[in-house]
Amino acid sequence: MSEGEVASAVDVLLQSMETAVLATARRSPERMTQSVTTESMAVQTWLVTGDCSQDSEVFRLSAHRETMDAHCNTVTGAATQAGLTAVAVFISYSTLGSIINRRLLSQGNPPAGGTLGNSHLNSRVVSGAFGGRRHIHLSRPAKFTLYHSQDIQTKEESLCVYWKFVDGEGTWSRDGCTVLHVNSTHTTCSCDHLSSFALRMAPTAVTESYTLTVITYVALTLSLLCLLFAILTFLLCRSIRNVSTSIHLQLCLCLFLADLLFLTAVTRTSSRVACAAIAGFLQYLFLACFTWMFLEGLHLFLTIRNPKVENYTSAGRFKKRYMYPFGYGFPALVVVISAVLNPEGYGSPQYCWLSQEKGFHWSFLGPVCVIILINAAFFLLILCILRNKHTSLRDHRLLTFKAIAQLFILGCPWIFALLKVGPAATVMEYLFTISYSLQGAFIFLVHCLLNRQVREEYQRWIKSVRTFGTKSQTYDVSMSTVRTADTKMIRGPLLCSNTSL
CATH class of the missing domain: 2.60.220.50 (Chondroitinase Ac; Chain A, domain 3)
Structure with a gap:
């Protein structure tokens, strides 16, 4: 036929x-x-x-x-x-x-x-x-x-x-x-x-916006550099080491690894098993970021409600007994439960992320929304407490406002992601991409550049580098002077011996 x-x-x-x-x-x-x-x-x-x-x-x-x-x-x-x-x-x-x-x-x-x-x-x-x-x-x-x-x-x-x-x-x-x-x-x-x-x-793939792609790669690269500087700052600045900076360090580490994995592997869908593993690691790392943000809000609330709490938290008992097990254990528990309930929900034909089928993406967005609401409640209570303590907790007020800014920085991209429907989908896509890609830069700005102690530490580092450079130049000049004097001392006897000859 x-x-x-x-x-x-x-x-x-x-x-x-x-x-x-x-x-x-x-x-x-x-x-x-x-x-x-x-x-x-x-x-x-x-x-x-x-x-x-x-x-x-x-x-x-x-x-x-x-x-x-x-x-x-x-x-x-x-x-x-x-x-x-x-x-x-x-x-x-x-x-x-x-x-x-x-x-x-x-x-x-x-x-x-x-x-x-x-x-x-x-x-x-x-x-x-x-x-x-x-x-x-x-x-x-x-x-x-x-x-x-x-x-x-x-x-x-x-x-x-x-x-x-x-x-x-x-x-x-x-x-x-x-x-x-x-x-x-x-x-x-x-x-x-x-x-x-x-x-x-x-056979033609759905092409993404070239502008969005450029924004993602440029902004994420900038964020990775800023997060790296922030990690080095929290590790090397001894004058600012405390429970809060330990929490910031863990948050920056998780966000750095998540951004790096997202930038290099989120579109590698050729292997279904590898794509599912990438999606699982991304879910874990992003959940860990929000978990550490929750711990920061909890620590601030406990400290401001009773300043004496700071005496034992800084000693390390709070950090060793509760922070690290919860900060890294809770995200792992969520991922394990999600993988057991729906192992097919990790990975998609386009991206190595959570499938939206049967609402599986709420295994990530659900805990995120709960943490954002809890931290918002913490910060409202903290602000009420600070209204009655205008002078004694001035530094804590600054930390609280920085924590609120951090909540806004980390939470906004996922709110935009939820709103990517209907006529406003394109606008929300751009807002999500920009706000997510610049998270690392914003965190570096809030916790490092706007921190007086960190700025002073940066100035000392810069001065030490300049001093070292000046000393090395002085050393080079002195060595050249010594070489010139030695040369003259050698040439003098030679000239005298030539004259006598």
């Missing part, structure tokens, strides 16, 4: 199956739902027996693993237009997709529109029908969940398409269909009409 004959046969098959299944469902009015599964297809039907009085009522039909969600009143409306009983059918074909892949997706028959050329199907072919007509327009879109036949490659884009047969030619069209969600296992589509649907993988 030629490709045109195969396309005609496929179209006849699809129409015939929909008509036959609709007729069969109507012949059994006593059965509200019916399901049939064979080697070549799976079918489920639903007969509307109510009046769909609830405007928001949604039903779901399943065949194989694929599903179709639609509003009840769209079914009754389609049946009213056709003058038939309100019934919906959903069909999933087991092998039809492979036949179309072999015969109808060759280079000699590119699909209409051009953008789908050189692509392939990556799901079963499914059909949805209401009433008695095909390609009926729906007052509310239907939602289809289609599972991937193969893993999505890094440079592939998942497209929702429907079967379109016009003038003896069968093509796949994207008109009226949009992608709602994509993850490693399936894609969810929304279509404003009914037909036969599938997923096609376009």
Whole structure:
């Protein structure tokens, strides 16, 4: 058979199956739902027996693993237009997709529109029908969940398409269909009409904004340098060593490692196991940052509420017994529980991060939101305490304001990430990228450059470097003078001996 004959046969098959299944469902009015599964297809039907009085009522039909969600009143409306009983059918074909892949997706028959050329199907072919007509327009879109036949490659884009047969030619069209969600296992589509649907993988990857890419790499590199300077400062400045700087040091270490891993490995999705491991480490390191921020808020609250607490915290008991086990143990516990509950949630076709399927990304955002709320409560209580202690805790007031600034710095990017939906998604993407990429620079500014003791230590370092440079220059000049004097002492006797000769 030629490709045109195969396309005609496929179209006849699809129409015939929909008509036959609709007729069969109507012949059994006593059965509200019916399901049939064979080697070549799976079918489920639903007969509307109510009046769909609830405007928001949604039903779901399943065949194989694929599903179709639609509003009840769209079914009754389609049946009213056709003058038939309100019934919906959903069909999933087991092998039809492979036949179309072999015969109808060759280079000699590119699909209409051009953008789908050189692509392939990556799901079963499914059909949805209401009433008695095909390609009926729906007052509310239907939602289809289609599972991937193969893993999505890094440079592939998942497209929702429907079967379109016009003038003896069968093509796949994207008109009226949009992608709602994509993850490693399936894609969810929304279509404003009914037909036969599938997923096609376009070989062109979804390209990111060049501006965002430049901002990310430049700002993250700057942040890494600033975090490195901050780490060296907290390690080498003995005059500022205390519990607070120990917490700042651990926070900077975790954020430095997280930024470095994010910059170098977040897009390495070629190996699924390695990508999942990268996502797990990123979740752990970012959670550790927020955990240390929580410990800083707790330490400040305890110190300001009772200044005597500082006597034993600085001695190290608080730090050794509670800080390090909790600071690094709590994030590890969250990651372990998350990995046990949903090991498939780590990694995606685009990035090595947490999947949004089944709300799995809340295994990170949930603890983050809780920590932000707790620290906000701590700081409100601290500010209330400081209002009555204007002079005795002046340094603590400065530390508190710096801690609040740090909470704002670390928390804002993830708030912007939650708001990346709808028309403001692009703006929030830029705000997230800028605020996240400059976290290290802001922390260095707040905890180092705005710290009087650190500035004084920097000045001493600079003076010692200059003094060392001056001494080395003086030493070089003195050595050259010595060499000149020695030369003269040697030349004098030689001249005298030459004269006597």
